[in-house]
Amino acid sequence: MLPLLTERLAIRPYDPDDAVQMHEVVYRDPETMRLIGGAKTYDETVRIARRYAEDHIRDGYAFWVVEERETGLIVGEAGLHPFDGRGPEVELGYAFGSGHWGRGFATEAGRAILAEAFGDLGLERVVAVTRDENLASRAVLEKLGFTQEGRRTAWGCDQPFFVAVRPD
Numbered sequence: 001m002l003p004l005l006t007e008r009l010a011i012r013p014y015d016p017d018d019a020v021q022m023h024e025v026v027y028r029d030p031e032t033m034r035l036i037g038g039a040k041t042y043d044e045t046v047r048i049a050r051r052y053a054e055d056h057i058r059d060g061y062a063f064w065v066v067e068e069r070e071t072g073l074i075v076g077e078a079g080l081h082p083f084d085g086r087g088p089e090v091e092l093g094y095a096f097g098s099g100h101w102g103r104g105f106a107t108e109a110g111r112a113i114l115a116e117a118f119g120d121l122g123l124e125r126v127v128a129v130t131r132d133e134n135l136a137s138r139a140v141l142e143k144l145g146f147t148q149e150g151r152r153t154a155w156g157c158d159q160p161f162f163v164a165v166r167p168d
């Protein structure tokens with residue numbers, strides 16, 4: 001049940017108004033967006049924020065806003081969506097502003113999101129993909145207990161494919 005609260009983070013559904021801050025922190029940042037489709041225009045970010053807000057209402061999961069509890073500021077986004085945009089598997093994803101990397105935020109958020117996926121959302125497995133060169137994301141997935149199961153084409157490219165299964 002959202003919000004998900006961790007030691008340092010609050011994870012909550014998108015509100016369309018989040019577009020302004022999320023654009024500054026994540027979507028306009030070429031470094032953050034380098035391996036995930038490139039920086040977006042503000043109008044694109046507005047559409048994304050609206051879509052994620054709607055996805056959550058419709059499906060009960062989506063990409064969510066991640067705030068640092070101490071400051072109340074948005075530091076990134078993380079959440080679940082249909083694998084490759086089409087499902088049926090459910091995929092974990094995350095992106096943090098480059099100024100916030102290396103503090104364990106992706107791992108901390110990912111852990112809480114997996115607990116929600118295997119708990120309230122009742123999922124048996126969660127999948128993930130990451131580009132070969134995205135060693136930080138691979139490290140996060142491994143810390144979260146994902147294991148690689150070959151490769152899949154997703155989001156327009158062939159990528160290592162990872163699976164996490166619900167603990168007994």
Ligand SMILES: CC(C)(COP(=O)(O)OP(=O)(O)OC[C@H]1O[C@@H](n2cnc3c(N)ncnc32)[C@H](O)[C@@H]1OP(=O)(O)O)[C@@H](O)C(=O)NCCC(=O)NCCS
Nearest residue numbers: 032094095096101102103104105106107130135136137139
């Ligand atoms: C990938 C990303 C989410 C990681 O966020 P983060 O909050 O810095 O992640 P964490 O601090 O929880 O963990 C990062 C791990 O990667 C490791 N790492 C970072 N850069 C690395 C590199 N170049 N090579 C190997 N490992 C690396 C860190 O050492 C850390 O592991 P450790 O805790 O064992 O030391 C962040 O870099 C990001 O937002 N990138 C842009 C968007 C993106 O690529 N999203 C994922 C798409 S699949």
